[in-house]
Amino acid sequence: MYNPRFEKKAFKKEVEHNVKTLYRKTVDEATPQQLFQAVSFAVKEAIIDDWIATQNQFKKDDPKTVYYMSMEFLMGRALGNNLINMTAYREVKEALDEMGIDLNAIEDQEPDPALGNGGLGRLAACFLDSLATLGYAAYGCGIRYRYGMFKQKIENGYQVETPDNWLKDGNPFELRREEYAKEVRFGGNIRVEYDDATNRTKFVQENYESVLAIPYDMPIVGYGNHHVNTLRIWDAQAITDFQLESFDRGDYHKAVEQENLAKTIVEVLYPNDNHYAGKELRLKQQYFFVSASIQAAVAKYKRTHDDIHKLPEKVLFQMNDTHPTVAVAELMRILLDEEGLGWNEAWDITTKCCAYTNHTIMAEALEKWPIDLFSKLLPRVYQIIQEIDRRFIIQVREMYPGNEEKVKKMAILYNGQVRMAHLAIVAGFSVNGVARLHTEILKHQELKDFYEMMPEKFNNKTNGITQRRFLMHGNPLLADWVTEKLGTKDWITDLSLMSGLKEYADDSKALAEFMDIKYKNKERLADYILKHNGIEVDPRSIFDVQVKRLHEYKRQLLNILHVMYLYNQIKEHPEMSFYPRTFIFGAKASAGYIRAKEIIKLINSVADVVNNDRSINGKLKVVFIEDYRVSNAEIIFAAADVSEQISTASKEASGTGNMKFMLNGAPTLGTMDGANVEIVEEVGADNAFIFGLSSEEVINYENYGGYHPQDIYHNDPDIKKVVDQLVDGTYSHGDTEMYRDLYNSLLMNQGGSKADMYFILKDFRSYAEAQKKVEEAYKDKEGWARKALLNTACCGKFTSDRTIQEYVDDIWHLDKIQVEVDETEE
């Protein structure tokens, strides 16, 4: 598709013009960063036209709009993605080539906007891409953190965090929209007044502190359809600049405090993945962006509608996990206190506007705010939650008379805590899990009581990913090949067409081409590794990849223990046939997650020993890729032979990396967990390598107090040897204490947690066998190529386009928009 707005001559002129007006330079004189800015502003120019056209279309059509409320949007770089979705990537690349500018190098100048931790934040970004591509009206609502996810350095094998100052050179794609600022209030007390005139009680917040929320809008470009939605992220500013008068009036302290609150509130993203830390500042962040977003949505609705009761016809708030759940109470507050509605009317509206997505069953991730903290910070919101809870408990008692156990289990306020998930379920009309297995576990285990009381709310929406970023942009060679084989580009917006590739599964020529592309992508990754790690890896070896956040349940420890086992095998049986392997890891650990950091150190220690052992002839290499993030992920997925998805069954709600590997032709080596179950269903058990306990088995063991890893340790000499090597100095220059904690965690009960609570030793043998099968399968070149190709061919279900369409059909009920552009202008 050719986009006339990127006509080469005009585009070049625009870039020259931008370099001149922004920097008083010529293209030859400009730095790469300046060129990035100049090119981005030229691209933005074209986007703005479509953005305006889309907003005009919204005004005409008045469609129902989804507000995707999320603490995290892990967007990744915008320039390349915007060019792809504007269908202008090729033209612009050529135009720049002619100017002697390398688009790839320019793209590398853009900092990764990393306003998210991992899967949950990246899912939000994929959803925005699909919403725009499918032509639905949507806003992403979030926080403009000054510092996103930290940058990871590896020093002496240890993770070191450095701040991610992503805004330091300015963000060319954002628009500051001061005119839509909203005030957000914290703390103080609530004065209750009786208003004789209206016969109503009024709740007035006094002595509060407030901040001004200022929106920054970023365009979200749909693919080839001129549809541009908005990601609206909020910055904070003190409400009045520091004023001498307030000093005179004795408000000096307050003025300074408000200044500080504004500064700290959006300062940094909490780098915890699947872990609730209970920090007051985090709650402030939550209320800050939620209040501003809901105020803005209600105000926008009221500009063109006069009956607030009909809000649910036009507005839907989707809560990305419990993090934005104060939304339900904030909407109630606005309807009750500002719109003057009665409780029942307000509740009716709220429960039709709010829906909740659950992303985890991990107990340590559940948000439970201490009531003292919560009620002090959000006094009016807390009163409203008390009333929601009071009315809910009456319902529970009606349904289960005399059953006070139920009340305890289900109440929103219990044991001095506000249970955010309970609030979200009670006030939302929809509760969804993110993969079929996960939703079943929610219904029958974690949220059983709620499912029994309100089964109609529960539904599944299996996650998906956008092929625009993770195939078109990340793997252009394969993208072109797919287009050629299918004879159409339509897979870009209809991934189900990939099934047309199945007919090449027995075509030797096509299989060879497929593997040749994989090889080129492996060379590209090998270059990256050489440049960044100084390690030489052989692209002919099997690239076995595990990239994701570091978490015990994701079991990077199982992977590296198995590498240690292979190393022992090679050393003990030098004559043994062994297909060369490169084990590639990438993972950030939360700054305070000590054990996760120990695992990173262990991986790097094993890498040191193995990579420097000349006696194994380079059969085994281990690479830890520093600072795993969206931009290098695209290169990594394209180059993977094997996708490691080895979480303890039942723990990974869905996983989305698994889908990105599949799309790029890497078979899954994994447990029957999360969306792996559905991946295997699509691709067939022959084209995946499955091992380990099932989720039922895991849950059973957990219900009966765990298992006895010591039995395995004492009866399996290979396993014992590997575990002992954690404390015999093999990987720690003789230090027997460095990995003692990991050793203990595998063999001993500790405080509240059971020995080997993630079943690493229990699954070890079965994992090693599956790995052996991978090796055997890989030796059969054509057999492997077939498996790899079938993974790409069968990935159609896992596009976020499909996921979004399901949300629209079952939960959101949005109207499709067709943006009309004036063709003569082009």
Ligand code: NBY
């Ligand atoms: O959400 C992930 C799940 O682990 C993964 O299985 C799923 O595919 C993905 C998308 O549905 N969850 C996740 O990424 N969670 C977080 O990042 C997160 C971040 C912060 C907090 C909790 C969870 N927190 O409480 O601060």
